[in-house]
Amino acid sequence: MSEGETVKNEYDELRCTINGTDYSIAAPPSERLLMILRDRLGLTGTKRSCDIGRCGACMVLIDGKSVNACLAMAYQCGGKRITTIEGVAAGGIDPIQQAFLEEGGFQCGYCTPGMIVSVAALLGEHPDPTDDEIAEALSGNLCRCTGYGGIWRAVKRAIEARRSAAT
Amino acid sequence: MGLNLRETGSTPKVWHPRTAAEAWAYKRNFGPDGVYVAGGTLLRTQWEAGIVRMPANLIDLSGVGGLSDILIGEDGLLLGSQTTLQACRMHALLQRTFPMATDAVRSIAAPSVRHLATIGGNVASVVGDAVTALLAYDASLIWHTGDGERQEELTDWLLTAFQPGSLNDRLLLSVKLPFPDEQDRADSSAKRVSAYHKVGRREAFTPSLVTAAVHGFLDASGTVESIRLAVGGGQTVPRRLEEAEREMTGQTLDAKLLKHVHARIMELYEPREDVFADSAYRKRTAANVIVAELWRASRTST
Numbered sequence: 001m002s003e004g005e006t007v008k009n010e011y012d013e014l015r016c017t018i019n020g021t022d023y024s025i026a027a028p029p030s031e032r033l034l035m036i037l038r039d040r041l042g043l044t045g046t047k048r049s050c051d052i053g054r055c056g057a058c059m060v061l062i063d064g065k066s067v068n069a070c071l072a073m074a075y076q077c078g079g080k081r082i083t084t085i086e087g088v089a090a091g092g093i094d095p096i097q098q099a100f101l102e103e104g105g106f107q108c109g110y111c112t113p114g115m116i117v118s119v120a121a122l123l124g125e126h127p128d129p130t131d132d133e134i135a136e137a138l139s140g141n142l143c144r145c146t147g148y149g150g151i152w153r154a155v156k157r158a159i160e161a162r163r164s165a166a167t
Numbered sequence: 168m169g170l171n172l173r174e175t176g177s178t179p180k181v182w183h184p185r186t187a188a189e190a191w192a193y194k195r196n197f198g199p200d201g202v203y204v205a206g207g208t209l210l211r212t213q214w215e216a217g218i219v220r221m222p223a224n225l226i227d228l229s230g231v232g233g234l235s236d237i238l239i240g241e242d243g244l245l246l247g248s249q250t251t252l253q254a255c256r257m258h259a260l261l262q263r264t265f266p267m268a269t270d271a272v273r274s275i276a277a278p279s280v281r282h283l284a285t286i287g288g289n290v291a292s293v294v295g296d297a298v299t300a301l302l303a304y305d306a307s308l309i310w311h312t313g314d315g316e317r318q319e320e321l322t323d324w325l326l327t328a329f330q331p332g333s334l335n336d337r338l339l340l341s342v343k344l345p346f347p348d349e350q351d352r353a354d355s356s357a358k359r360v361s362a363y364h365k366v367g368r369r370e371a372f373t374p375s376l377v378t379a380a381v382h383g384f385l386d387a388s389g390t391v392e393s394i395r396l397a398v399g400g401g402q403t404v405p406r407r408l409e410e411a412e413r414e415m416t417g418q419t420l421d422a423k424l425l426k427h428v429h430a431r432i433m434e435l436y437e438p439r440e441d442v443f444a445d446s447a448y449r450k451r452t453a454a455n456v457i458v459a460e461l462w463r464a465s466r467t468s469t
Binding site: 012028029030031051052053054056059062065066067068070071072073075076118121135136137139140141 | 178179180181183206207208211212215216221225227229253273276277278279280282283371372
């Protein structure tokens with residue numbers, strides 16, 4: 001067995017880009033991205049809830065794709081481009097967030113950052129998604145107080161806003 | 168929210184082999200203190216639930232060369248074990264040639280989980296929902312065993328998969344889906360029957376109670392030329408219902424045969440029950456969804 005290059009020790013250096021900024025973070029390679037974002041970087045818009053990838057409150061984008069930050073381990077994020085809800089809103093309120101505001105797509109708001117990140121992933125891949133694609137994209141995000149009607153309307157409005165902005 | 172792993176102070180080492188042989192050597196060296204990790208999504212749920220302890224060593228398979236692609240082989244499609252479920256879901260050739268596989272993958276968790284989880288991990292879990300669809304396609308597994316590669320029928324591996332030591336140190340390299348044979352493709356009058364169903368307690372992102380897959384061909388008169396029936400779901404190890412398949416082959420798919428098949432599925436399928444669904448419910452569900460598909464096929468073939 002060749003040790004050295006291949007072994008990762010108790011604390012290793014995670015190099016990645018988070019919301020456009022390059023980071024080098026000393027972290028155990030098995031530490032979850034969720035804890036790195038919240039506890040080490042103070043990016044608390046990424047919410048902690050189920051811890052097992054079932055609720056979507058901790059959704060982030062990794063290289064543009066939706067991933068549960070509670071499932072991703074530090075070593076899986078090396079060299080990746082990570083975007084949190086703070087990154088989605090880096091240029092001010094994003095049109096997706098605006099749509100959630102206008103359509104009442106939230107109540108307590110705990111699931112909302114994850115919802116918005118999932119919608120951002122969806123629209124990044126499918127700017128004009130079908131209803132099936134919307135349902136599938138949001139199938140990993142649970143809301144336990146708003147109900148899904150307002151969320152669905154917000155997604156539709158966000159799609160329409162993007163369409164209008166493009167013309 | 169329970170005590171999590173970070174709070175226990177558990178910090179395993181992570182190893183990054185570049186070849187299957189190197190990964191195998193790590194596993195061989197660590198024994199039970201080392202675990203192969205693909206996406207790690209199922210392992211995370213087990214660690215957090217306390218079902219298994221986080222091991223001292225994680226053997227990261229993501230960097231092992233050649234395991235993350237879907238390749239066209241001489242006689243089948245090779246799904247690299249590290250191919251993510253979402254990559255399988257979106258793969259045009261897989262979708263066109265083996266649609267039950269992509270249907271099954273689509274029903275597993277959500278895109279955010281499928282971006283990490285792999286087809287190899289789903290198979291290695293033994294009770295993954297994709298396994299039932301793969302069985303109906305007569306899939307085989309290609310392993311690295313330390314002294315080379317070994318191909319094994321999926322149906323054979325499942326018979327012993329939960330026995331202690333059945334996995335040993337071997338590493339799953341790929342899942343092979345055989346292309347339909349020339350006779351199937353040349354006989355344009357044959358009608359394909361192909362359907363996968365997952366039944367859970369919710370419409371989406373739900374553990375399965377029952378998974379069922381049907382794949383075969385009827386001739387122009389409605390006679391069963393070939394058929395495969397596979398069932399699984401929950402913690403039930405998926406299996407083919409080969410006795411029922413044999414009894415159907417060569418028979419006309421009429422009401423009498425459908426009734427017989429329903430009864431045989433009820434007899435042959437032995438699901439594990441839990442507090443949410445008993446065995447009788449699961450048996451009836453599997454029999455109903457399979458026979459409904461066969462009935463639909465019988466109506467459109469005449």
